[in-house]
Amino acid sequence: MLARTADNIYWVSRYLERADFLARLIEASNRISALPTTYAAKQDEWTSVLIASGADETFPKHFDVANEANVIAYLAFDPRNLSSIRSCIEFARTNARAVRTALTVEMWEHINSAWIKLKAFEQRHSDPTAIDREALIGFLDFVKETSSLYDGFGYRTMLRNDIYYFARLGVSLERADNTARVLDVKYQLLLPEHEPLGGSVDYFQWSAILRSVSALTAYHWVYRESIKPWNVADLLILRQEMPRSLIHCTSEVVRWLDAIGNQYGRHGNAQRQARAIQRKLENASIKEIFQSGLHEFVDGFITENNGLANAIAEQYLLG
Amino acid sequence: MSQGFFDEMTNGATDPRAIYSGVADWLRAAPPEILDARREQAELLFRKIGITFAVYGDKEAAERLIPFDIIPRLLGADEWARLEAGLIQRVKALNMFLTDIYGRQEVLKAGIIPPDLVFRNECYRPEMQGHRAPHDIWTHIAGIDIVRVDDEDFYVLEDNCRTPSGVSYMLENREMMMRLLPGLFAGHAVLPVDNYPDNLLASLRSAAPPHCADDPRIVILTPGQFNSAYYEHSFLADKLGVELVEGRDLTVRDDIVYMKTTEGEKRVDVIYRRVDDDFIDPLVFRPDSVLGAAGLMGAYLAGNVTLANAPGAGVADDKAVYTYMPDIIRFYLGEEPKLKNVATWRCREQDALKYVLEHLSELVVKEVNGSGGYGMLVGPHASKEQIETFRQKLLSDPDGFIAQPTLSLSTCPTSFQGGVAPRHVDLRPFVLSGADGVRIVPGGLTRVALKEGSLVVNSSQGGGTKDTWVLATNAK
Numbered sequence: 001m002l003a004r005t006a007d008n009i010y011w012v013s014r015y016l017e018r019a020d021f022l023a024r025l026i027e028a029s030n031r032i033s034a035l036p037t038t039y040a041a042k043q044d045e046w047t048s049v050l051i052a053s054g055a056d057e058t059f060p061k062h063f064d065v066a067n068e069a070n071v072i073a074y075l076a077f078d079p080r081n082l083s084s085i086r087s088c089i090e091f092a093r094t095n096a097r098a099v100r101t102a103l104t105v106e107m108w109e110h111i112n113s114a115w116i117k118l119k120a121f122e123q124r125h126s127d128p129t130a131i132d133r134e135a136l137i138g139f140l141d142f143v144k145e146t147s148s149l150y151d152g153f154g155y156r157t158m159l160r161n162d163i164y165y166f167a168r169l170g171v172s173l174e175r176a177d178n179t180a181r182v183l184d185v186k187y188q189l190l191l192p193e194h195e196p197l198g199g200s201v202d203y204f205q206w207s208a209i210l211r212s213v214s215a216l217t218a219y220h221w222v223y224r225e226s227i228k229p230w231n232v233a234d235l236l237i238l239r240q241e242m243p244r245s246l247i248h249c250t251s252e253v254v255r256w257l258d259a260i261g262n263q264y265g266r267h268g269n270a271q272r273q274a275r276a277i278q279r280k281l282e283n284a285s286i287k288e289i290f291q292s293g294l295h296e297f298v299d300g301f302i303t304e305n306n307g308l309a310n311a312i313a314e315q316y317l318l319g
Numbered sequence: 320m321s322q323g324f325f326d327e328m329t330n331g332a333t334d335p336r337a338i339y340s341g342v343a344d345w346l347r348a349a350p351p352e353i354l355d356a357r358r359e360q361a362e363l364l365f366r367k368i369g370i371t372f373a374v375y376g377d378k379e380a381a382e383r384l385i386p387f388d389i390i391p392r393l394l395g396a397d398e399w400a401r402l403e404a405g406l407i408q409r410v411k412a413l414n415m416f417l418t419d420i421y422g423r424q425e426v427l428k429a430g431i432i433p434p435d436l437v438f439r440n441e442c443y444r445p446e447m448q449g450h451r452a453p454h455d456i457w458t459h460i461a462g463i464d465i466v467r468v469d470d471e472d473f474y475v476l477e478d479n480c481r482t483p484s485g486v487s488y489m490l491e492n493r494e495m496m497m498r499l500l501p502g503l504f505a506g507h508a509v510l511p512v513d514n515y516p517d518n519l520l521a522s523l524r525s526a527a528p529p530h531c532a533d534d535p536r537i538v539i540l541t542p543g544q545f546n547s548a549y550y551e552h553s554f555l556a557d558k559l560g561v562e563l564v565e566g567r568d569l570t571v572r573d574d575i576v577y578m579k580t581t582e583g584e585k586r587v588d589v590i591y592r593r594v595d596d597d598f599i600d601p602l603v604f605r606p607d608s609v610l611g612a613a614g615l616m617g618a619y620l621a622g623n624v625t626l627a628n629a630p631g632a633g634v635a636d637d638k639a640v641y642t643y644m645p646d647i648i649r650f651y652l653g654e655e656p657k658l659k660n661v662a663t664w665r666c667r668e669q670d671a672l673k674y675v676l677e678h679l680s681e682l683v684v685k686e687v688n689g690s691g692g693y694g695m696l697v698g699p700h701a702s703k704e705q706i707e708t709f710r711q712k713l714l715s716d717p718d719g720f721i722a723q724p725t726l727s728l729s730t731c732p733t734s735f736q737g738g739v740a741p742r743h744v745d746l747r748p749f750v751l752s753g754a755d756g757v758r759i760v761p762g763g764l765t766r767v768a769l770k771e772g773s774l775v776v777n778s779s780q781g782g783g784t785k786d787t788w789v790l791a792t793n794a795k
């Protein structure tokens with residue numbers, strides 16, 4: 001397969017996964033900001049959302065205040081933000097269009113339709129800072145649905161060959177990065193000394209973290225107890241059965257890279273690096289992670305995951 | 320009803336022509352809302368599939384739909400048989416002409432056409448002189464534009480020997496009709512066209528260089544997703560099951576073409592290129608082009624890769640060469656042409672130029688090297704200023720133009736919001752030439768001029784398309 005095709009397929013997946021993550025992140029933050037002020041976090045919610053989405057550096061160029069309306073407008077609808085939801089959908093569609101022959105008809109038509117709907121939405125709402133909550137919720141649902149359906153169509157209709165593997169690889173790698181970013185921004189809330197006695201104000205922050213990676217229900221199934229910050233960290237980092245945990249995403253990355261390597265009969269740097277990250281996670285315990293520093297651990301993961309993305313690009317994509 | 324035009328449904332009579340009786344009955348019975356609803360459905364589907372078309376010089380319309388008309392255009396088996404025989408004859412002659420021009424030039428020695436028409440032609444490629452295209456095939460994919468003016472004759476309006484487009488619309492229009500009007504479709508014995516991609520693949524395979532014994536690697540070369548015909552390029556790659564490459568995916572080393580894949584470089588044997596000659600190789604043609612690959616021409620001339628269509632094939636579809644096609648057919652095949660040529664004044668000839676200048680308001684004037692309906696004058700529809708502009712153009716460069724009578728293009732019933740009216744149509748059948756013969760699927764792309772009275776069917780000029788049904792039954 002063409003290196004350019006692989007590159008495009010991989011990035012369609014990454015962009016749609018990112019769009020899905022941003023939608024969940026905005027939803028979760030919306031809940032927090034709707035809480036009465038006595039529950040408000042010490043850290044400003046909308047600033048932390050900007051950091052988690054990696055938009056904190058460019059945002060101040062376009063807006064003075066990081067309030068709800070501005071941040072949502074920037075993260076969801078702003079074409080000047082290259083990682084906004086609308087940019088992600090547009091880039092995904094552009095990439096898909098460049099390689100539509102590698103996608104199944106269902107996948108292409110779905111993403112093309114999503115792009116058409118996005119354009120229609122933008123026409124109805126010319127001022128993105130004035131979008132009411134109802135319209136916003138409809139939009140975020142649409143975004144999550146777009147990503148899920150694309151995934152689902154791929155799962156149901158694609159040949160199981162390298163094209164499929166690169167599509168899955170994009171999802172897993174992006175997902176790992178997203179989960180790690182949430183952890184990186186919110187790690188202070190998860191440190192054990194942070195649990196106040198009695199009813200916790202932070203409870204809602206923890207549940208918001210879980211929501212942003214759609215793990216709230218999963219948490220209860222896994223731990224069968226009320227939300228404890230170290231459990232949240234454990235779930236998002238070390239639980240294999242949790243689809244957005246770092247360890248699960250990394251295992252998936254290893255799996256798809258192996259599938260690619262097997263098909264081509266050659267394994268390289270990307271496979272080796274992925275396996276090293278996986279081994280580190282497998283050998284870790286949440287206790288040790290807290291002892292040696294949650295922040296350092298997550299930071300290290302983000303750096304290594306980025307390094308892996310570079311190795312993949314070098315080995316298979318456009319370099 | 321337009322006066323003085325052959326209407327393919329009625330031929331000016333109250334009763335429809337026999338092959339159109341089914342369509343006429345259906346039009347009479349179908350409530351207008353149904354037609355409107357089907358038309359809207361078609362548009363929605365086309366947009367969803369992404370069958371779009373870019374119009375150059377129009378930023379707003381970066382991705383526009385070509386309007387699709389749901390009333391089919393019908394041809395009888397007898398009409399098609401005549402047309403098909405004429406197309407095969409014509410394309411054979413075109414390939415022989417190209418082999419000759421870049422070879423022994425017998426046609427010039429015999430004085431059939433003036434040499435300067437060839438050598439001063441922008442599409443003539445001196446780099447190809449003395450080179451034999453693999454299997455002597457130059458125009459693997461030809462689109463021959465056909466019009467009819469009565470229920471007998473077909474005229475060739477234009478030969479397209481370079482990179483004719485539109486075949487994806489032929490195929491998608493058929494799918495659309497089967498989906499939207501299954502009853503009407505089933506009531507007619509329509510000859511299928513969906514084997515076109517298989518035919519194309521077979522033709523391209525047969526044209527592979529001799530070194531690939533059994534399994535040539537075929538690719539389609541596209542200028543990229545901002546090209547107006549990008550949808551078609553990706554559509555064909557998909558149907559053929561071949562890679563859709565861009566220039567940046569290709570590298571040439573030691574006269575061998577490779578594409579960059581996830582498993583390293585892979586050798587390429589046949590390139591169905593949808594990039595014009597000028598852009599395929601910056602070392603030979605336009606140095607600023609990034610759409611091709613440096614060294615591609617070298618690989619081609621070394622015989623290591625087949626380019627379809629061959630570089631330089633455009634010299635045969637020039638509008639000035641067109642006027643000599645009947646003689647060219649006689650010269651190579653010793654046969655009378657089966658398809659007529661439209662009477663043409665070559666403005667390079669003094670008498671013709673004089674006549675054309677005196678009759679500009681009645682004639683269609685075309686640039687010899689133009690295409691896509693750009694740079695032409697339709698006298699009867701032109702303003703005084705436009706005519707004056709063309710008069711100056713003609714005077715300063717008479718060699719660059721030909722003129723034709725305003726043809727009474729046939730009309731077909733066409734559906735609009737709230738009604739049905741006749742509109743002018745043409746037909747572009749696609750003729751495939753391989754080492755193993757000529758292949759044509761029955762039909763082609765019917766283009767329709769949607770503006771009342773308009774004779775310009777090009778999609779870049781607001782034309783639409785129809786499905787073309789070649790029936791198993793005869794028209795007469």
